[in-house]
Amino acid sequence: MDEIFVGRQPIYNRKLEVVGYELLYRSSLHNQAQFLDGDQATGEVILNAFLELGLENISGRYPAFINLSRSFLVGDKPLPFSHKRVVLEVLEDIEPDAAVIEALRRLARNGYIIALDDFVYRPELEPLAELAHIIKVDVLGVDPDALTERVAQLKRHKVRLLAEKVESHDEFERCKQLGFDYFQGYFFCKPNIVRGRSRPVNRLVLMNLLAELQRPETDINKLEKLVAQDAALTYRLLRYVNSPCVAIRRKVESLRRALVIIGANTIKNWITLILFTRIDDKPRELVVTALVRARMCELLGAAYRHEGLDRFFTVGLLSAMDALMDQPMEEVLNELPLVEEVKAALRTRDGHLGHVLEQVLLYEWGAWDKLCQSLDSLTYRQAYLDAVRWAGDSLATVMGSGGPSLDTARTA
Structure with missing residues (x-):
C-alpha cells in the first residue's frame, strides 16, 4: 500500500x-x-x-x-x-x-x-x-x-x-x-512558564486528586471517596457509564457500581481525563493533544507487546502536564508521587515507556524519518488515526457535543 x-x-x-x-x-x-x-x-x-x-x-x-x-x-x-x-x-x-x-x-x-x-x-x-x-x-x-x-x-x-x-x-x-x-x-x-505566581484553587485540587490517582495502592474504595467529593465529576462519570460507548443495558445510578462495572484501571484513566477538562483557562486542544498521546502510547505499547498498558496511557497523558500547568516538567514531576519508571520516561524518555512516548512525539511532530523501524508505517498511521478518533469521541462524551463555531460572517 x-x-x-x-x-x-x-x-x-x-x-x-x-x-x-x-x-x-x-x-x-x-x-x-x-x-x-x-x-x-x-x-x-x-x-x-x-x-x-x-x-x-x-x-x-x-x-x-x-x-x-x-x-x-x-x-x-x-x-x-x-x-x-x-x-x-x-x-x-x-x-x-x-x-x-x-x-x-x-x-x-x-x-x-x-x-x-x-x-x-x-x-x-x-x-x-x-x-x-x-x-x-x-x-x-x-x-x-x-x-x-x-x-x-x-x-x-x-x-x-x-x-x-x-x-x-x-x-x-x-x-x-x-x-x-x-x-x-x-x-x-508549548508550555507558558510563569514563576512565582500563586496557582488557582482548582489547580491545587487537581494536583491532589491526580497525585492520589497515581498511587499504586489506590483501589475502588479510595476512588469512590475521592470522586464523591466533586458532584460535577460524579455526574460526568455516570453520564459516560450510561452512554452508548459502554452499552450497559440497565441504567447505572450508583458511582460504586459504575466503578465496579468498568474496572479500576480504566476508571483511573477516565477520571484523569475528566480532571484535565477542569482546567478552564487553557486551550481545549491541549487536552486533545494529551488524549491523543495517551491513546497512541497505549496502542503502540500493545503493538510492541508490552505489559501494563495503563502506564503507557498515563505517560502519554502526563506528557502535556507542563503546558497545562504552566510549569516545567521537572516541577510537575516533583509534585506527583509517580513510580520512577514513569518519571524516567517523562524526563529522559528512558525505558519501554520512554521509547514509546518518543515515537508518539516524533509522529506528532512529523519527524517520520526518525521513527523506529521495528513497527511498520501503517501501524503508526493507524494508531494515530485511532487515537485522534478516540480523543474526539471521549471529549464529546465527557464535555458534551456542543462547541464553538467558526464565525465567517463578513463584519459590518
Missing part, C-alpha cells in the same frame, strides 16, 4: 477554543516534498483527507482549511467537495488576475468560505480583500507599529482576521488587543 500523510494545525478563537484545523501537505516518512508541483500537493491533500483517511477523522466536526493552487481555484482541476465544513485558502503567490477574481466570486456565491493566506495588502489585491471572509496575517517578526498599521488597513474590509505564527503569550495578547479574531501558531501547544 502507498503511504499517505496529512498534517493538521488547530485554529483558535479569542477564547482559545478550537474552531478549525488547517490541513497541511506532507509527502513521506522523510517529511520532505518529493515534488514542487502545487497542483499535485493540493490534490494529494484533498484525496487523502476526503477519500483515504476521512475528513471526520482529521478535523472532526470542525471546518478544514485547505490551501488551493490556482488550477483548483479557477476550475482547471476539479474541486470535488461541497462548501460544507471547508475553508478555501488562497495562497499568497497566486496573482489576482481576472480569472482568479471571477473564480472566487463564483465560489463565494456557491457558499464557500474564502481565506487569504499570508496576506500583505497591496492596491492590486483589493479585489481579493473585498471577496474574502477571513484574512490570515503572518505576525512572526513583524514590527509592532507595522502590524498595528497593517491591521488598521485590513479592518476597513468586512473580514475576520487570523493571526498566523503566534509563538509567545505576549504575541497572543498583543494580537488580541489589535482585534484579531482567530489565532494559529506554536505557542498554543
Whole structure:
C-alpha cells in the first residue's frame, strides 16, 4: 500500500477554543516534498483527507482549511467537495488576475468560505480583500507599529482576521488587543512558564486528586471517596457509564457500581481525563493533544507487546502536564508521587515507556524519518488515526457535543 500523510494545525478563537484545523501537505516518512508541483500537493491533500483517511477523522466536526493552487481555484482541476465544513485558502503567490477574481466570486456565491493566506495588502489585491471572509496575517517578526498599521488597513474590509505564527503569550495578547479574531501558531501547544505566581484553587485540587490517582495502592474504595467529593465529576462519570460507548443495558445510578462495572484501571484513566477538562483557562486542544498521546502510547505499547498498558496511557497523558500547568516538567514531576519508571520516561524518555512516548512525539511532530523501524508505517498511521478518533469521541462524551463555531460572517 502507498503511504499517505496529512498534517493538521488547530485554529483558535479569542477564547482559545478550537474552531478549525488547517490541513497541511506532507509527502513521506522523510517529511520532505518529493515534488514542487502545487497542483499535485493540493490534490494529494484533498484525496487523502476526503477519500483515504476521512475528513471526520482529521478535523472532526470542525471546518478544514485547505490551501488551493490556482488550477483548483479557477476550475482547471476539479474541486470535488461541497462548501460544507471547508475553508478555501488562497495562497499568497497566486496573482489576482481576472480569472482568479471571477473564480472566487463564483465560489463565494456557491457558499464557500474564502481565506487569504499570508496576506500583505497591496492596491492590486483589493479585489481579493473585498471577496474574502477571513484574512490570515503572518505576525512572526513583524514590527509592532507595522502590524498595528497593517491591521488598521485590513479592518476597513468586512473580514475576520487570523493571526498566523503566534509563538509567545505576549504575541497572543498583543494580537488580541489589535482585534484579531482567530489565532494559529506554536505557542498554543508549548508550555507558558510563569514563576512565582500563586496557582488557582482548582489547580491545587487537581494536583491532589491526580497525585492520589497515581498511587499504586489506590483501589475502588479510595476512588469512590475521592470522586464523591466533586458532584460535577460524579455526574460526568455516570453520564459516560450510561452512554452508548459502554452499552450497559440497565441504567447505572450508583458511582460504586459504575466503578465496579468498568474496572479500576480504566476508571483511573477516565477520571484523569475528566480532571484535565477542569482546567478552564487553557486551550481545549491541549487536552486533545494529551488524549491523543495517551491513546497512541497505549496502542503502540500493545503493538510492541508490552505489559501494563495503563502506564503507557498515563505517560502519554502526563506528557502535556507542563503546558497545562504552566510549569516545567521537572516541577510537575516533583509534585506527583509517580513510580520512577514513569518519571524516567517523562524526563529522559528512558525505558519501554520512554521509547514509546518518543515515537508518539516524533509522529506528532512529523519527524517520520526518525521513527523506529521495528513497527511498520501503517501501524503508526493507524494508531494515530485511532487515537485522534478516540480523543474526539471521549471529549464529546465527557464535555458534551456542543462547541464553538467558526464565525465567517463578513463584519459590518
